[in-house]
Amino acid sequence: MNIKDSYILLNNLSFHAYHGVSPQETKVGNVFILDLKLKVDLRKAMRTDLVSDTVSYADVFQSVSEEMAIPSLLLENVCGRIAQRIFIDFPAVEEVKIKLCKRNPPMGADIESAGVKVRCIR
Secondary structure (H helix, E strand, O other): OOOOEEEEEEEEEEEEEEEEEEEEHHHHOOOOOEEEEEOOOHHHHHOOHHHHHHOOOHHHHHHHHHHHHHOOOOOOHHHHHHHHHHHHOOOOOEEEEEEEEOOOOOOOOOOOEEEEEEEOOO
């Protein structure tokens, strides 16, 4: 079997966190939705059926949760920290795609969410 690309996905992770520029956001917080797409060579795990031959999405979630708990002014900063942390904690990850959105941001608009999307390569 020829595998062109393989990814680990974590979709629609929900966090209550304190990211934002306004004082209200840093006191009250908001709900943030995060999607991750991690490029990882999964061929060995496909053969062995061993979690040690892949990247555990439970461990990734733990690392992301710890980064989300650190307040930042900008979502760009949060994404940068998350990508850096994933590359440090999980050497098998070759590329990280992150979409991070803040629900109902305090900007006077009728909007479901606003956010950023980044792609980081090791």
